[in-house]
Amino acid sequence: MKLFATLALVLAASFASAEPLPDFATLIRKDYIKPLALDLGGILGSASQHSGRTLGFPGFWVGAIGAIQFKPDVNDRVLRDSNVKTFGLPMLEAGVGLPFNIDVIVHGITASGWKIYGGGIRYGVYQTGLIDTFLPNVSLSAFGDRINQDFFNLTHAGFNATATWNLPIIKPFILAGLDVTKLKVTSATTPGVAGLSDTATGSRFSLGADLTPFPFISLRGAYTLRHGMPGADMSLGVKF
Numbered sequence: 001m002k003l004f005a006t007l008a009l010v011l012a013a014s015f016a017s018a019e020p021l022p023d024f025a026t027l028i029r030k031d032y033i034k035p036l037a038l039d040l041g042g043i044l045g046s047a048s049q050h051s052g053r054t055l056g057f058p059g060f061w062v063g064a065i066g067a068i069q070f071k072p073d074v075n076d077r078v079l080r081d082s083n084v085k086t087f088g089l090p091m092l093e094a095g096v097g098l099p100f101n102i103d104v105i106v107h108g109i110t111a112s113g114w115k116i117y118g119g120g121i122r123y124g125v126y127q128t129g130l131i132d133t134f135l136p137n138v139s140l141s142a143f144g145d146r147i148n149q150d151f152f153n154l155t156h157a158g159f160n161a162t163a164t165w166n167l168p169i170i171k172p173f174i175l176a177g178l179d180v181t182k183l184k185v186t187s188a189t190t191p192g193v194a195g196l197s198d199t200a201t202g203s204r205f206s207l208g209a210d211l212t213p214f215p216f217i218s219l220r221g222a223y224t225l226r227h228g229m230p231g232a233d234m235s236l237g238v239k240f
Contacts, residue, residue, distance in 0.1 A: 038200035041181025042226030045158035052164030053137035054124035055097030063237015118145030177204035202227035
């Protein structure tokens with residue numbers, strides 16, 4: 001719990017500035033668009049539920065989620081030249097379980113000039129029962145997200161494959177994901193940059209666990225590599 005609280009504080013601080021990326025308009029160049037899209041897309045891709053087991057009809061989940069990257073990509077000059085080190089993204093999320101092992105999930109946040117919203121669908125490819133409970137639950141999911149900001153717009157598509165072992169209290173999981181992110185500059189002081197866009201594709205791998213310290217309370221944490229950059233994911237919420 002102490003580790004979760006520490007990560008949550010870092011996450012909140014990274015997004016608390018009244019003007020995130022204040023130097024974007026002056027720093028952005030054509031070659032800098034793709035690395036920034038790679039970092040932001042990886043964060044958006046991580047900010048989703050890590051579960052191989054679907055909620056089940058009529059289950060639901062509601063809570064706070066977040067992702068942290070411990071340092072920008074080596075080519076992300078916008079964040080590095082802005083002296084950004086650890087950065088992250090919090091969101092509120094809700095999900096509902098439907099028949100046929102399908103979950104529908106929505107999430108988003110509006111703060112500090114950023115409007116972030118999105119959602120997706122998770123399908124339970126294999127869900128265990130009493131006899132095969134030692135086997136992993138496997139799910140596939142696809143998410144779409146959008147960021148509207150003063151200086152750029154961003155669209156993101158994320159795809160995940162997750163395996164979760166449904167043990168009584170602690171549920172370990174592994175995840176592999178792919179993020180495709182397009183960033184379009186809408187305002188820049190450098191001539192000729194406004195209106196330019198680029199698309200980045202990055203991998204994501206997570207190892208973590210979902211805890212149930214109290215009935216209906218879900219606490220999730222994971223170590224994640226996004227396009228080779230280390231970070232962490234977390235969530236805290238209520239699940240029925």
